[in-house]
Amino acid sequence: MYLLGYDIGSSSVKASLVEAATGKCAAAAFFPEQEAPILSERPGWAEQDPASWWAYLKQATASVLSQARCAAADIKAIGISYQMHGLVCVDRDRQVLRPSIIWCDSRAVPYGQRAFEALGEEWCLQHLLNAPGNFTAAKLAWVKENEPAVFDRIWKVMLPGDYIALRLTGEAATTVSGLSEGIFWDFVENAPSRLLLDCFGFDASVLAPVVPTFGEQGRLTAEAARELGLAAGTPVTYRAGDQPNNALSLNVLNPGEIASTAGTSGVVYGVIGQVAYDPLSRVNPFAHVNHTAAAPRLGVLLCINGTGILNAWMRRTVAEAGMSYAEMNGLAARIPVGSDGVSILPFGNGAERMLQNRDAGCSVHGVNFNRHGKAHLLRAAQEGIVFSFCYGIEIMQQMGLRVDRIHAGKANMFLSPIFRDTLAAVSGAVIELYDTDGSVGAARGAGIGAGIYRTSAEAFATLARLDRIEPGRQAECRAAYERWKSYL
Numbered sequence: 431m432y433l434l435g436y437d438i439g440s441s442s443v444k445a446s447l448v449e450a451a452t453g454k455c456a457a458a459a460f461f462p463e464q465e466a467p468i469l470s471e472r473p474g475w476a477e478q479d480p481a482s483w484w485a486y487l488k489q490a491t492a493s494v495l496s497q498a499r500c501a502a503a504d505i506k507a508i509g510i511s512y513q514m515h516g517l518v519c520v521d522r523d524r525q526v527l528r529p530s531i532i533w534c535d536s537r538a539v540p541y542g543q544r545a546f547e548a549l550g551e552e553w554c555l556q557h558l559l560n561a562p563g564n565f566t567a568a569k570l571a572w573v574k575e576n577e578p579a580v581f582d583r584i585w586k587v588m589l590p591g592d593y594i595a596l597r598l599t600g601e602a603a604t605t606v607s608g609l610s611e612g613i614f615w616d617f618v619e620n621a622p623s624r625l626l627l628d629c630f631g632f633d634a635s636v637l638a639p640v641v642p643t644f645g646e647q648g649r650l651t652a653e654a655a656r657e658l659g660l661a662a663g664t665p666v667t668y669r670a671g672d673q674p675n676n677a678l679s680l681n682v683l684n685p686g687e688i689a690s691t692a693g694t695s696g697v698v699y700g701v702i703g704q705v706a707y708d709p710l711s712r713v714n715p716f717a718h719v720n721h722t723a724a725a726p727r728l729g730v731l732l733c734i735n736g737t738g739i740l741n742a743w744m745r746r747t748v749a750e751a752g753m754s755y756a757e758m759n760g761l762a763a764r765i766p767v768g769s770d771g772v773s774i775l776p777f778g779n780g781a782e783r784m785l786q787n788r789d790a791g792c793s794v795h796g797v798n799f800n801r802h803g804k805a806h807l808l809r810a811a812q813e814g815i816v817f818s819f820c821y822g823i824e825i826m827q828q829m830g831l832r833v834d835r836i837h838a839g840k841a842n843m844f845l846s847p848i849f850r851d852t853l854a855a856v857s858g859a860v861i862e863l864y865d866t867d868g869s870v871g872a873a874r875g876a877g878i879g880a881g882i883y884r885t886s887a888e889a890f891a892t893l894a895r896l897d898r899i900e901p902g903r904q905a906e907c908r909a910a911y912e913r914w915k916s917y918l
Contacts, residue, residue: 432456432498432505433882434660435873436490438483438512438590439672440532441465445490446869447498450506450882453892455870459493461486469529474536477529480518480593487594491658502661508598508650509668509876511675511868512591514611517569522585524596528577531569532590541575542568542613545629557616557623559707559715559728566612571630586638591669598666599648602638609637610717611671617705620723643719644668644879667879670719672868673699674729678719679871680839680864681890683727686832688823688859692843695779696737696815698822700730706829712784713825719875720886730829732822735779737815738843740792743778744811748804759846762809767852767903768910771796772806773917774814784822785918795917809848816852817914823857836861840896854899855907861899 431451437444444460466486469477495502515533520526531537542562546554554561562568566589574581586602589612596602609615609622614637616623627634641647647666655662670678677689677699685703690696705726707715718729741755749758777785778792794807823833836853840863843849854861874889883889 432500433507433873433877434505435509435869435871435876436487436511436594437868437872438510438594440468440478440513443483443486443490444869445494446873447494447500448870448873450877457494457497458869459490461489476532476535478532480526480530483590483594484597488657495659502659505660505664506882507665507667507876507880509872510591510594511670511672511872512589512594514671514673515565516590517566518588518590518593519573519580519584520586520588521583527580527583530590536564538568538572539564541571548629549625555707555709557618558613558626559617560613561711562613567614567626567630570632574631584636587636588638592638595647595666595669598650598654600651601648603641603647604638605643605669606640606721607643607670607674607717607719615717643670644875665880668872668875670875673697673731674719675868675871677729678875679866679868680837681893682837683720683886686834688833688836690836690838692737694739696734696819698732698819700826700831702728702730702829702831704830708825708829710786712786713822730826730831732784734784734818734822735782736776736792737818739779740776740811740815741843744808748807758808759848761805762812762848765805765809767906769806769810769813770802772802772810773914774810775917776814776818784825812846812848813852813910814914815843816849816856817911819853820856820911833857833859835859838863839866850899851902852907854901855904856911858901862895863897865894865896
C-alpha cells in the first residue's frame with residue numbers, strides 16, 4: 431500500500447511514493463531538473479503558468495511509478511503541498527484565465543495597504559491576524575483594477591494547491607488554512623471575512639467551498655487518471671501550503687514546537703495554541719493544518735532573507751579558494767563562543783519584515799585588526815545568522831509561543847555544529863534533525879486524511895530522527911547574543 435505526495439514549488443514539482451506501513455520513501459522525482467522559469471514582465475512581478483505545474487507533475491508521477499514498479503491500484507491516497515500566497519483565476523469551464531501571480535510578486539502591496547487603512551489596523555490584526563499586505567486577496571484586488579475583463583470572467587480564485595486538486599478531482603475546494611494564508615479568513619467570525627470581501631469589492635461566491643485539511647477532498651477523475659497513469663477514484667485527502675506542510679513533515683503540530691529551515695533564506699514556523707497576533711505585524715500567523723475554532727493551532731511564520739546567503743558570501747569572498755563548507759566549519763570551530771567580540775548582522779539580502787521592513791544591511795562590528803582573522807569572521811557569520819533566528823523567536827514568544835523543541839531537516843545550515851549548537855543554547859530548545867521533505871510529508875498527510883493512520887502519532891512513528899542537540903554553554907552564547915542585539 432502506497433501514499434503519493436506532491437510538492438508544488440516555484441522551482442520544481444516533486445513527487446514521492448511512500449510505503450504506508452514502513453513510512454519509507456519508495457521513489458521520488460522532481461521536474462524540471464533545472465529551476466522552473468518565473469515570468470517577470472516588469473520589476474517586482476513574478477508569474478508562472480499553472481499548466482506548467484501540471485506538466486511537471488505528470489513527469490514526476492511517471493518517474494516515481496517507473497522507479498517503484500507499483501500498480502496504480504496500490505496507491506490509496508494523494509496529498510498536496512504547494513507554494514503559498516499565489517493566485518490562480520479560473521472560469522466556469524475550469525480554464526485558467528491568466529498566469530498565476532505567485533508568492534514573490536510584489537505588485538499588490540499598495541492594494542493591501544489601502545485595505546489596511548480602510549478597514550483599520552486594529553480590526554485587521556484582531557480579525558485577520560495580519561495586514562492584508564501582499565497576500566492573495568490583495569493580488570486579486572490588483573487583477574480587479576488592472577484587468578477588469580479577466581476579473582469579470584472569474585468563477586473561482588484558488589491557491590496553487592487548490593488548482594492542482596481541481597485538475598486531479600474536477601472539484602473546486604480550499605481549506606481554512608488556505609483561506610487564512612490568502613488573508614480571507616476571519617478568526618473572530620470563524621468564517622470568510624465579509625468585511626474584507628466588501629472592502630475589495632469581491633463577491634463571496636468567488637471563494638471555493640471549504641473542505642477539511644485532512645479528509646476526502648475529491649477523487650481522481652477518469653481523465654486525470656489517464657494522464658497520470660493512476661487509478662480513477664483514488665482519493666485526494668490532504669492539502670496544505672509549503673510552510674505548514676513542512677511543519678507537518680517534521681511532526682510539528684503542538685504548541686511549543688518549531689519547524690525551521692535555513693537555506694539561502696531562513697524560516698522559523700512556531701505553533702501556538704491560541705489566536706494571537708504581533709501588534710507590529712513582524713511575523714505572520716496562519717491557521718495551521720490542525721487548527722480548529724475549538725482547539726486553535728496557529729503557525730506563526732517568520733521569514734528572514736539574510737541567513738544562509740551570508741554563509742555562501744563568506745565562502746566566496748572570505749574563505750580560502752576551494753574551501754568546503756565543512757572546512758569552513760572546522761576553521762570557525764577553532765574560535766571560542768562569541769567570536770572574540772566580533773558580531774555580524776546578516777541582513778544583506780533586502781528588507782526584513784521582522785525589522786518592520788527596514789533594510790538594515792549586513793554589517794560587521796567589533797573587529798580588531800591585530801587580533802581577528804578569517805576564522806573569527808566565519809564563526810561570527812554563523813552566530814549572527816543564529817541570532818537573527820532567536821530575535822524572531824523572541825517576537826513569537828511575545829505572542830505566547832513556548833519554545834520547547836525545534837525540528838529541522840539535516841541540511842543546509844543545520845549541517846553545521848556551530849549553527850545548531852548556538853541555536854540550541856540561545857533558544858533553550860532541544861533541536862531534533864530528521865530525514866524528510868515536503869512531498870514525503872504530503873504523502874503522510876494523505877495517510878492521515880484517508881484514515882490509514884488513525885492518529886498523527888501513528889503517521890510519524892517511523893519518522894527517522896538523525897540527531898538530537900541539547901542546549902549547552904547557554905551563558906556564553908546568551909552574552910554574545912545580547913551584544914549582537916545592541917548593534918540592531
